[in-house]
Amino acid sequence: MTPYIGKSINRVDGVAKVTGKAKYAADYFAPDLLYGWVISSGIAKGKITRIHTGEALQLPGVVQVFTHENRPNLACFDIQYKDQDAPPGSPFRPLRDATITFSGQPIALVVAETLELARYASSLIRVDYEEEEHDTALEDNLHRARGPKSGVASLLKSPPPKPRGDFERAFQAAPFRTVGEHHHSVEHHNPIELFASTVVYEKNGKLTIYDKTQGAPNSQLYVAQVFRLPFKDVRVISPYVGGAFGSGLRPQYQLFLAVLAARELKRSVRVSLTRQQMFTFGHRPATVQQVALGATADGTIDAIRHDAIGQTSRFEDYFEIVVNWAGMLYPAPNVKFTYQLVPLDTFTPLDMRAPGGATGVPALEIEVDELAHKLGMDPVELRRKNYTDRDMNQDLPYSSKELHECFRQGAGRFGWANRNPEPRSMRNGHTLIGWGMATGIWEATQGPARAEAVLTVNGKLRVTSATADIGTGTYTIMTQIAADTLGMPIEDVIFRLGDSDMPLAPIEGGSWTAATVGSAVKVACEALGKRLFKLAQKMENSPLARANFEDVVFADAHIRLKSNPDTAVSLRDIVGLNGGRAVSETSTSLPDTLEQRNYARAVHSATFVEVEIDEDFGTVRVTRAVTAVAGGRILNPKTARSQIVGGMVWGISKALEEESVLDHQFGRFMNPNLAEYHVAVNADIPDLDVIFVEENDTIVNPLGVKGLGEIGIVGMPAAVANAVFHATGRRVRDFPITLDKLL
Incomplete structure (x- = not known):
């Protein structure tokens, strides 16, 4: 019988999804089901002085309005609890008290016999606030940056490695240097399926919960801890998820509110969030990064410094692996990495596809491209010159690394040898043409x-x-x-x-x-x-x-x-x-830690991009892209290609379009919808080419596989930015690259 591993098998769940048989969290029904509508705060910081619920409660069919004033006493407000993805700090506790800590915070839940009635009743509720001065601007508060607090969750994310050598001396002595400051805007996940929880209240008090989550056991852990319930009395079911990208790693507040209402009313309750409310929790944090590289005349990178400052909330220290990647890719003997946080009056950021990698790798790879330009070297050759088979952060050899083949096959497929290295040298009339590339890396873990x-x-x-x-x-x-x-x-x-x-x-x-x-x-x-x-x-x-x-x-x-x-x-x-x-x-x-601890494990890629830019208007269009991936054993080329293509699409979207814009006067996002939060659509995306480079790894895990979900995105933003530089001669270090930055 021919093996199935390695074959392009169609998705076994495909028929259920395209025929509508697949049921999502808000598709499940129960007898006497009630509907909850969340009311969000209108200020970013302060206190609620009064919530006027009387008019809403007079409506026939409105069962209850839960606020901090009438919610049941819960153990979770006094104990320290965690979920599997919680950063150090104290998790947000909905309806705990009158305190407002971020704009859009859930402050009440209207429960009614129908969704429409609950929504209408919410419009009748008035809230009085005592507003306090808030601060949501990262770049205005860089002077307040500090290191992340320690905690158990930090063990899951490596801190910046210790300095090696003498960066300052080596950098000052380097004949070729580049320094760049990079700004990345907030991004939101925006999966198509909105967050929802349907809590079925059983006669014996047990709960069956249909939840949108990236881990049913994690939601079970959360509910059992918060409500002090035996695990056997909580069952969480989530057979299908309509996209998440990291937003479902932590239980979101609709789960808490639905369980609270169901237990208090002893009836089944569903709570669904709106698209606007999807912007009130979790996001890729804004970052400000400084990258400095020093090289000898032959292109040997001798000094690297990467500093990053990211935002977090006042109540948790969310942090990412932003600055570690240079030590994993390049063997410079003199390095220094720092990573700091600025607490702001926002919700805690949340892991988002390639957290840290999608911000740190682009900043690094843009500066490597700038160094190649100053040296007069081909960007691929500079990376080959500084190739290493070791993770210098851990001083360990890679279990496998076929990045050289990624360069060779990717460049060959793209036609890189035909590139004129001079910026603004390739054009078609008023259209400037640019070719750029970048390296990608992501951890391969088990x-x-x-x-x-x-x-x-x-x-x-x-x-x-x-x-x-x-x-x-x-x-x-x-x-x-x-x-x-x-x-x-x-x-x-x-x-x-x-x-x-x-x-x-x-x-x-x-x-x-x-x-x-x-x-x-x-x-x-x-x-x-x-x-x-x-x-x-x-x-x-x-x-x-x-x-x-x-x-x-x-x-x-x-x-x-x-x-x-x-x-x-x-x-x-x-x-x-x-x-x-x-x-x-x-x-x-x-994991076979005895063997694996002697090796570093990672997936690598090389991405090549062509852009066309209107010389008069500064509009950018990606016209070609090739990504070559060394991802170990490929279980299913069809689904694997989909993962890489999805990452490439998002990388283009991140580079050119995605930005959640904060109005700091109100501490609120101004574009919490898919009309104004711009994402790439079909017309923005050309045919994307994916190459899987053969890579055999007997150490990484018994299957020899490496994850592909993140590697498709990490190199793409830099490759686009580098292509924009090649086309225009203008180095843009702020994402997204909008036309105003090119005019």
């Missing part, structure tokens, strides 16, 4: 996870793990792994996810799900295979009675002798002799 594999009495393989599929193709690749491991037709394999009752898995994010959950699926199926083999040996007149497990192979839904494939036992026959019961195994996959 965490612990559990999975269950069950061979049913009808010979079907059912595999489960409480992970999520946020559109990445998790359903499909896990099905492929399971089918190959037990040698079964893919149509006889069912993979299920998104239920806290399933074997534990971590939140889906950070490009680690394929490695983490995929390894768990593999070991669970292997354990099931060993058990089935033992049962087969006990069958009457078994042809496998004297065989060892190493002597057999699983193929075509049979266990076959390697030496004589015609000697076989059907898997269906084996389970049929198990007393009418399915055969199951649950296994845990753990």
Whole structure:
């Protein structure tokens, strides 16, 4: 049987999604379901002096209006609790008291018999405030920057590495230098599915919750902690997610409000947020970065400094890996990296596709391009000159690194050799043409996870793990792994996810799900295979009675002798002799830390971009792009390509369009909608070319895979910016690159 791993299998969940059979958090119904509408604060900082709810409560069908004045006493307001993605600090507690800490903060929940009634009733509620002076401007407060506070969550994100050598001396002595200040605007995730939670209140007080989340167990953990409930009394289900990009890593406030209302009213409640309210929690933080490079005359980078200042909230210290990437890419002996935060009157930022990498790598790669220009070197050759097989931050060799091949194949496909290096030298009439490139890097990690594999009495393989599929193709690749491991037709394999009752898995994010959950699926199926083999040996007149497990192979839904494939036992026959019961195994996959700790692990890429710019109006259009990726073993080229293309699209969007604009007078985002928060649309995107460079890695994890969710975006913004420089001769270091910055 031909292996499924490595084949372009169509998404196994595709039919359910395109036919509408796939149900999302707000699609589930329950008898006597109530609807909640969130009221958001009209100020950025201060106190509520009074909430006038009387007129709304007089409406027939309005059940209750929950505020800080009448909410039930909850343990969560007094205890310290965390979710799997919480940064150091004290998590936001909705309706805790009268204090307002950010604009748009949820201050009340109207619960009614219909959604329309709840929405109308909310318009009748008036709120009196005692307003205080707020501050939401990062760039006005750089003098207040400080280092992140320590905390357990910080262990999941590496701090900047210690300095090496003497940066100041080496930089001042370098004959070729570049220094640049980079400004990145706030961005919001904007998945198509809005956040919603449908809480079904059972007669025994137990809760079944349909939640939009990137980890059902994480939402279960949150609810159990906050409401002091036994885990067995809380079940969270999330089989489909309509996009998230990191916004679903932490439980959002609609989950808290829906559970609070359901428990207090002892009825099922749904709370959905609006598009505008999606701008009131979590975002990619604004950053200000300084990057300085010093090089010798032959292009050897001798000194690197990367400093970054990011925003966070007043109540949590959210931080990212922004400045570490240079030490992972370039072997300069004299380096210094710093990362600081400025607490502001906003909500806590949130991980967003390639958090830290999508801001830090572009700043670095723009300055590398500027250095190449000053040296008169080809940008690819400069990167080759400063190539390293070691992560200098950890002083460890990479488990694999085929970046040289990414450069070679990407440049060849793009036609880079035909580039005239002189800025403004390529044009078509009034249209300036620019070619730019950049390197990309992202960590390749693996965490612990559990999975269950069950061979049913009808010979079907059912595999489960409480992970999520946020559109990445998790359903499909896990099905492929399971089918190959037990040698079964893919149509006889069912993979299920998104239920806290399933074997534990971590939140889906950070490009680690394929490695983490995929390894768990593999070991669970292997354990099931060993058990089935033992049962087969006990069958009457078994042809496998004297065989060892190493002597057999699983193929075509049979266990076959390697030496004589015609000697076989059907898997269906084996389970049929198990007393009418399915055969199951649950296994845990753990990273092989003893071996892995001796290596650095990362996925690498090279991105090449062509832009056309109208010389008179400064409008920028990306016309071609190629990304070559060294991502280990590719499980499914079709879904893998989709991941890279999605990242490339977002990279173009980040470079040219995306910006959440804060009105600092009110501390509020002025464009909280998809009409004014600009994202790339079909007309903005050309055909995008993806190359998967062959890369064999036996160390990174049992499957040899590396995550692809983030690597597609990290190099693209810099490649676009570098192409803009090549076309115009103007170096833009502020994203997004809008036409006013080019005129």
